[in-house]
Every structure is written in structure tokens, then in C-alpha cells.
Amino acid sequence: MTEELRAKFFENLITGDEISQLLRLKKLDSYKESFNNGAAIIEDKLKEGWEVDVILKSKTKLSKPKPNDTLFKDKVWSLFARLGFKFLNKESFNLSCDKKDLSAVHNIDIFAKDDETVLIIDCQSSIKNSVSSFDEHLEQIKYKKAGLIATILALYPGAKPKFKYILATRNIGISQEDEAALNKIDGIHFSEEVIDYYDSLQSQLGLAARYQLLGSLFAGQDIPDLENKIPAIEGKMGGHTYYSFSIEPEKLLKIGYVLHRNKAHENMMPTYQRLIKKARLKEIHKFIEEEAGYFPNSVIINIVSTKGSLVFERASNQVPDSISRIGILHLPKKYRSAYIIDGQHRLYGYANSKYRNTNTIPVVALVNLDRSDQVKLFMQINENQKPVSKDLRNTLDADLLWDSESYIDQIKALKSRIAIKLGEDRRSPLYDKISIGEDKKSISTQQIGIALSKSDFLGKVKAKEIEKVGTFYTGHLNKAFQNISDFLIKSFGYLKDELSDLWNQEGNIIVINKGIYGIVMILNDCVNHLIKHEMIDQSSSMKDIFDEIKPYLDSVIKFYRELNESQINELKSAYGMPGDAKYWRTLQLAVRKDYPEIFFIGLDDYLKKEEKENNETAFLYIREIENEYLKVVVRQKLEDEFGKAWFKKGVPEKIYSDAIALAAKKNREIDNEDEEKEPWDQLHLIDYREIILKNWQKLFEGTFTKPGEEKISGGKEAKTKWVVELNRIRNENSHTYYVTSEELSFIEEIHDWLIKSSST
Structure with a gap:
């Protein structure tokens, strides 16, 4: 590779503080620029779709929404920057994929590298939810991949990084054929749900979220330089062999994996773990870090062991007749070889702790449990703890x-x-x-x-x-x-x-x-x-x-x-x-x-039952409106205005005469004077409306105009029409009429307005 091509490649990469500076811009939803107030370029920018954010004393700040594809690319880039990858590209760039033909290149959206890993990420996005075919694109990757890897190895002589191609999509579903094509080139699909999952995980775990990412990308591949030998006890439980040991959290984090139940793991069913809770994680971290706290109860894991990857060397000195054996356990030196069944918060509480390599945590490890058995064990463990939703x-x-x-x-x-x-x-x-x-x-x-x-x-x-x-x-x-x-x-x-x-x-x-x-x-x-x-x-x-x-x-x-x-x-x-x-x-x-x-x-029976219930409720509410509100409030206002002559002066003549006559007729049949009826007790619901109308402007307009109807046309007649409607339903209700749900809603509205509002 020529020095010119090497120099051109490294010009596209940034590291350290440069990543931090660019991250501040990439994670924004819009472009941001500022100019001196009155600068001519501001008008040009506004014509190009920029908008004024704020005008300060000497500066004008502008913003412009990022295009959909750029927004998604920047979101993915920001995720891998926050996950701690040491080298990232500034923008999309071309990388040679054929050392014999320098014109043969692949446009890379995101290039992310650390000491052990190189990721090549293509980003595809759509504004609306859609399904697309990537067969041609993946066919090209199939033929380019070997050349891309050869180019990267030439750029980093002596390095032996792990490679992974990622197709990241937003609002785009991919077919089973595309999934199969990705598998053939050892690639992986990251939908926006997967991106969001790692984004959320990073915000909760910080750089420790890398362990989960690497476990997903490189499951079953070797972890270099992992010290995997630990003292352990081998035992039997429920027909399963298990190992009990203490281990530094850092080691378990590297081989561990949590099967969170969400869309990021829909291709790994069955999954069972709840998502990590940030608040709970903070409490645990504080407990460990500031209070020197510890957890004596064991983390429960399932070790996935292929032939020879899990070895137990029994010690020469054993307890006679004991079922258990002591020895040295050789854990698999592989990503995603230990599934965390219980204790994820305890484990990840150590992830950013100064004690992650100096403390140990107790572990009970089962071996090669079926996924369904892991689920059952998870359910049993949580049976008497926080209920599973x-x-x-x-x-x-x-x-x-x-x-x-x-x-x-x-x-x-x-x-x-x-x-x-x-x-x-x-x-x-x-x-x-x-x-x-x-x-x-x-x-x-x-x-x-x-x-x-x-x-x-x-x-x-x-x-x-x-x-x-x-x-x-x-x-x-x-x-x-x-x-x-x-x-x-x-x-x-x-x-x-x-x-x-x-x-x-x-x-x-x-x-x-x-x-x-x-x-x-x-x-x-x-x-x-x-x-x-x-x-x-x-x-x-x-x-x-x-x-x-x-x-x-x-x-x-x-x-x-x-x-x-x-x-x-x-x-x-x-x-x-x-x-x-x-x-x-x-x-x-x-x-x-x-x-x-x-x-x-069952519909007709349901309607009859509902209508009957509506009638009972409607009659109760109307009776309360009439007897507990109208009868009391109207009389009180008339008494306040007309004194002892309130009934004579405040009630229309016909209602006055009819009420007196009806009371006299009833009282002729009553022997006990204490039980005699007052004329006021003989009024009907509709009579209150006539009294209200007679004294509308002076006494009742403010009290009996429904909220929101202050400016309706039709004057006092229109504003008191609700009494007419109540009276109609009441009269119907007393015979064979069924109150409709809409009518009941109207009655409830009036009841809430008059009864409930007056009691608060």
C-alpha cells in the first residue's frame, strides 16, 4: 500500500478529544452555526432553509434540521463513540477493496476501531415504515469483504482485530433472504430498535455496555488474554452439574451476556430478562463504592460449553464420601459464554467500580441449560421477589x-x-x-x-x-x-x-x-x-x-x-x-x-340491562338536581331579594296560583298541622325555569348559564334550555322510556356542573 493511500485513509479518522468534540455535534438533531449580527451570510442561510434560534448581543445563532439519512448516520456514529471505540471516521469515505484495482472501493458510512475490533457499518434509513430488499447491496459486500479486510490489515500491520460488518437500518424491515445473506458473510442487522437498545444500555452502564455489544457481535469467539482459571466446587443439583465459585466482576462481565426481553433479541428466543434499571444500578454502585458494601447471595449463570471449552481439574485432596468436589475450573475464554440468569444489577453495579478487579462475587454456574430451562429457573427465582410483569x-x-x-x-x-x-x-x-x-x-x-x-x-x-x-x-x-x-x-x-x-x-x-x-x-x-x-x-x-x-x-x-x-x-x-x-x-x-x-x-339483553341502569342513575341525578339544588338555590335568591314577600313577588302568577291551590287541596286532607304542605313544595321541575326566566338578569343569569354558553344566541330562552331537556327526560323516565347513554351523559354533565361544583 502506498504512503499516499495510507495517509489519505488516516486523514478520515479521528481519536481522543477529536471524537469528543465531534460527538457534541453529531448527537444533535440539527446543524448549528452562529454569525455576527447583521452579517450578510445570515440572509443567504435563511434562504437555504436555516432558521434563527436566538439573537444575542453580538451573535445570531442559526439551526437547520438534519436530513433523515444524516440524522440516523449521526445517531449510530454517536452510539459507537459513546461505547468507547478509539478510532472513528469523521464522515463517510471510500476504502479500497482490491489491491490490484485501486478504483474498486466501498463507501463506508461508519468505521469504528479499538484494540481488538474493527466494525464496518452501512446505514440505510427511511422516513416512513417500509420493507426493502438489500440483495444487490449484500451481494456486493460478499465480494468486497475479503478485500476490505486485506486493506485494513495492511493499514494496521501486526494487528489481528476481529471484523464485523453491520447493516444498520431505521424504519426499514429486511427480508428473511437478506438475513440469510448477512449470515453468509458473517454480518449482522441492527434495526433502530437494536440501536435504541444499546443507546439505552450505554446511558445506564456507560462503557460497560461494550461487554453486551461485543458478546452480541462475537459470540463464541476467543477473548484474548483472559485469565480464566478459578478455584471452584463441583456439585449436583436437580439432575444438573453446577459449579460454585467466586470471581472478579471484570472477568464475568467479559464472558457474560444478558438475554434482555426486547426487540434487540427477537432472533434469540426465548429471552427473559428485564431491562436494567438505571436508578437501581446507581444505588448498587453507590453501595459498593461509597459504603464498601457487598452482596453475599450468588449470581446465577448458565455456561455454554462446547467440547473442551469448560474444564474442571479436580484437586488431589478431596473430602471422603462427599458428593461435591473441589478443584480448578477453566472457564471458556469466549464472548457470550455465560448467560446471566439472576443478578444482572449486582454484576453491572461493579462495571464502573474501582473494585471490579479487586473484589469477588459469588457465582453458581449451571452448564448448557436449554433456553427454556433458563426461563423456568428465572421465573422460579423471581416468584417471591419483584413480580414479573x-x-x-x-x-x-x-x-x-x-x-x-x-x-x-x-x-x-x-x-x-x-x-x-x-x-x-x-x-x-x-x-x-x-x-x-x-x-x-x-x-x-x-x-x-x-x-x-x-x-x-x-x-x-x-x-x-x-x-x-x-x-x-x-x-x-x-x-x-x-x-x-x-x-x-x-x-x-x-x-x-x-x-x-x-x-x-x-x-x-x-x-x-x-x-x-x-x-x-x-x-x-x-x-x-x-x-x-x-x-x-x-x-x-x-x-x-x-x-x-x-x-x-x-x-x-x-x-x-x-x-x-x-x-x-x-x-x-x-x-x-x-x-x-x-x-x-x-x-x-x-x-x-x-x-x-x-x-x-347477547346484544339486546345487554342493551336492556344498560337502559335499566341508565334510568335508575338518571332519575337519581335529576331528583338531586331538582330537590338539592334548584329548590334550595332558587328560593334562597328570591328570599335574599324580596324578603318575606319572596314567593308572591318572585314567582310567576300562574305558578303562584296553581301552587297555592294544590297545597290547599292536599292540606284539607291532613289533620296534623305540622305535616301540611307549603306552596313551594308543589312546584314541578319546569316551574323553576319560569321563575328563573322571570328574574333572569337580576338574579339568575350568572348562576344558571352553563359554562361555555355565555355568548350563545337566543338569550335567556336558549341558556335555560337544559332545564327543558331535563324535564323531558324526567317525564319520559317516569313511564316506559329508556334513557340513552348520550342522554345520561348530558344529565351527568349538568349534575357535575351544579351539584359537584357547589360542594367543592
Whole structure:
């Protein structure tokens, strides 16, 4: 290699303080520049899309958003800078990949190197979620890789670094064919979820996050200069051989790996660990560092041992008749050869400690446990500690129970796997909206599982038999998983496309737990209707079933488009199982409005029950509004204004005469004077409105104008129309009328305004 090419290559690299300086710029979302106030270049910059951030006494600061591809490249670059790689490129550059043909080059987005590692990273990004093919790109890498490695070795003579090619993507899913092509060239795909995972891990662990990264990139490869011999005890437990020993945290960190349950490890199922908590890690680090604290309980690990990589040399002096043996254990000198089952916070608490090489921590190491056995052990250990979240437990079920001999367990696994598919598949409209593992989102895996359980999609099973086949499940897990996932992705995708504005609103009425439950249940209703009328059967393709469902989904779409704020609040404020049922039944009503021939089992009974409950609540609230507020407040204001003549002067003549006459008629039949009725007690609800109108401007305008209606047209008649509506519902309610949910919401609004506000 010529000195010119060598010099040109090293011109592209920076190290030390230069990396720190560039990191300050790379990690920003926008470009930043400042100029003297009034400089002519400012106007030119503004025309180029720059914006004024702030004008100081002598300087004007400008900013311009980075393009999408640059933003992602800088994010990835910043991650590897923060992970402590010693050499990084300043910007993308060309590197020779053929020593005979100097024109043959590969454009490298990110070059990251330390003493033992060289990473070549290509970055591809999209503004919107998409799926792309990288077959041509990866085919080129296949032929360039050997040349690139040869060039790097020539640039660093005497060095023997490990190489890894990384394809980093943002908002781009890659095909199984691309994954296979990457494996063939010993490359790896980092989606933005993986980038975010290491970014989060670095912010919590600092440079110690490198151990997890290196374990992922170079699993099974040798770790140079690792001192791996330790005193240990060999024993038996639960049919497994295990080793008990004490080890410096630094050594265990190098070979250790944590199977965090998130999208970064979706190709390593089953995984089980919760993400590391920064607050807890700080507490442990402080305990170790400042209080010289220690943890006597053991870290539990699983050692992955290939032939000859784990050796136990028994000592010559043993305790006679003891099952346990003492000796020297030779740990595997390989990345990702020890999976941390329990104790990740204790271990990583030492990562940045001055004691990481001078303290030891106790370890119990099992050997070559199946991943599912690791999950079971993790669950057992945590049974009586901090509860495993329902979403994490459901996610674990997808892996742990899939091969169970129990149909009940298989169905649990199927429901969990469908939920995971909906949340992790980029084709799914619910992508990144479902809580998977420890990632908290707006929809829970548990809620999807409940909806699937209540539907007829899965049928009914006992531990050892299928009682009733489902519309999509006949005993074949993989087929049911594919069909149900495909059907739900198509159906939710149609709703998302037709309701994109609403769907993408923060906190919308669709992408919430009860919304997903209601939609799954209405889909189940429509599938059952189509099967009943022999329009589809279990042999129908998912495309055919979806095509038949679409007209009913159009009714659901129309319902969402016509929703008003009051209806949205009513649905959102219904909680728990009754809230789920209300949402589902509301969608049934929307579909039945357009397709009255569909019979929804239980809908009419539900409506009757709800109407009865509405009547009772409505009557109670109206009675409180009338007797505890209007009757008291109106009288008090009349007395304050007219004194003893309040009834004569404040009440309209007809109401005054009728009330006196009615009281006199009732009192003729009452012997005890103490029980006689007052004329004021004989008023009807609507009478209070007439009294209010008579004394509107002077006494009642401020009290009985609803908030927000101060400027409506129609004067006092319009502003007191709420009393007319209350009176109508009250009169209907006393006979055979059923109060609608919308009417009940109106009554509750008036009740909150008058009763609740007056008591606070």
C-alpha cells in the first residue's frame, strides 16, 4: 500500500478529544452555526432553509434540521463513540477493496476501531415504515469483504482485530433472504430498535455496555488474554452439574451476556430478562463504592460449553464420601459464554467500580441449560421477589409453552405469539404499539389475549383434548398463528388506512386496550355471521375472508368518522371489563345499523340491562338536581331579594296560583298541622325555569348559564334550555322510556356542573 493511500485513509479518522468534540455535534438533531449580527451570510442561510434560534448581543445563532439519512448516520456514529471505540471516521469515505484495482472501493458510512475490533457499518434509513430488499447491496459486500479486510490489515500491520460488518437500518424491515445473506458473510442487522437498545444500555452502564455489544457481535469467539482459571466446587443439583465459585466482576462481565426481553433479541428466543434499571444500578454502585458494601447471595449463570471449552481439574485432596468436589475450573475464554440468569444489577453495579478487579462475587454456574430451562429457573427465582410483569410473563409464554403437551399451554403460547407478531412485525398497523417484554406501550399483550380468548377464533380446549375447534384453530398451532396474524394485520391495516388522521392522533379512541378488544370481538362476530350463512368456511383463504369482512368494517369506519366528543369521552371513561363490553357492544350497534340481518348474541339483553341502569342513575341525578339544588338555590335568591314577600313577588302568577291551590287541596286532607304542605313544595321541575326566566338578569343569569354558553344566541330562552331537556327526560323516565347513554351523559354533565361544583 502506498504512503499516499495510507495517509489519505488516516486523514478520515479521528481519536481522543477529536471524537469528543465531534460527538457534541453529531448527537444533535440539527446543524448549528452562529454569525455576527447583521452579517450578510445570515440572509443567504435563511434562504437555504436555516432558521434563527436566538439573537444575542453580538451573535445570531442559526439551526437547520438534519436530513433523515444524516440524522440516523449521526445517531449510530454517536452510539459507537459513546461505547468507547478509539478510532472513528469523521464522515463517510471510500476504502479500497482490491489491491490490484485501486478504483474498486466501498463507501463506508461508519468505521469504528479499538484494540481488538474493527466494525464496518452501512446505514440505510427511511422516513416512513417500509420493507426493502438489500440483495444487490449484500451481494456486493460478499465480494468486497475479503478485500476490505486485506486493506485494513495492511493499514494496521501486526494487528489481528476481529471484523464485523453491520447493516444498520431505521424504519426499514429486511427480508428473511437478506438475513440469510448477512449470515453468509458473517454480518449482522441492527434495526433502530437494536440501536435504541444499546443507546439505552450505554446511558445506564456507560462503557460497560461494550461487554453486551461485543458478546452480541462475537459470540463464541476467543477473548484474548483472559485469565480464566478459578478455584471452584463441583456439585449436583436437580439432575444438573453446577459449579460454585467466586470471581472478579471484570472477568464475568467479559464472558457474560444478558438475554434482555426486547426487540434487540427477537432472533434469540426465548429471552427473559428485564431491562436494567438505571436508578437501581446507581444505588448498587453507590453501595459498593461509597459504603464498601457487598452482596453475599450468588449470581446465577448458565455456561455454554462446547467440547473442551469448560474444564474442571479436580484437586488431589478431596473430602471422603462427599458428593461435591473441589478443584480448578477453566472457564471458556469466549464472548457470550455465560448467560446471566439472576443478578444482572449486582454484576453491572461493579462495571464502573474501582473494585471490579479487586473484589469477588459469588457465582453458581449451571452448564448448557436449554433456553427454556433458563426461563423456568428465572421465573422460579423471581416468584417471591419483584413480580414479573404480566406483559413479560405473556411474552415468555410465547416461547416457554409452545411445545407443551397441554393444549391449554399451547393456546396461551399462541395468544402471546400473535400479540408479539402484531407488535413487532413492521407490516402490522399495531407495530410498536403493544407492550412486549418490558417495553411499555398503549396496548397490552394481556388485552389481546383476553380478546382472542373471548372470540371463537381459538375454540375451546382442555389439557389433553380439543373440545371445540375454532374458526381459525383446528389443532395446528403454526397454521392458526399464521392465519389469525394475517387476518388481524389485514383488518387493522384497513382501519388504519381509512382512518389515518384519527389513528395517528396521540391518545386516540382506537389504539387503546378497549378499542383493540372491541375490534377483535366485532371481527369475530362478522366471521361467525359469514360462516353461519356459508359465505366462508375454514378452507377459505385469509384474503377471501378479509374481502367478505370489508363491508362490515366500512360500517365501523363510518362510526369512527361520526364520533363526537361526548361519545368519545363516554367510551374512554368506561373502565375495566364493563368498559371493554361497552366498546364492543357499541361497535355491534354501528354494524347492525347498516346490516340489521346480523344477529349479535347477547346484544339486546345487554342493551336492556344498560337502559335499566341508565334510568335508575338518571332519575337519581335529576331528583338531586331538582330537590338539592334548584329548590334550595332558587328560593334562597328570591328570599335574599324580596324578603318575606319572596314567593308572591318572585314567582310567576300562574305558578303562584296553581301552587297555592294544590297545597290547599292536599292540606284539607291532613289533620296534623305540622305535616301540611307549603306552596313551594308543589312546584314541578319546569316551574323553576319560569321563575328563573322571570328574574333572569337580576338574579339568575350568572348562576344558571352553563359554562361555555355565555355568548350563545337566543338569550335567556336558549341558556335555560337544559332545564327543558331535563324535564323531558324526567317525564319520559317516569313511564316506559329508556334513557340513552348520550342522554345520561348530558344529565351527568349538568349534575357535575351544579351539584359537584357547589360542594367543592
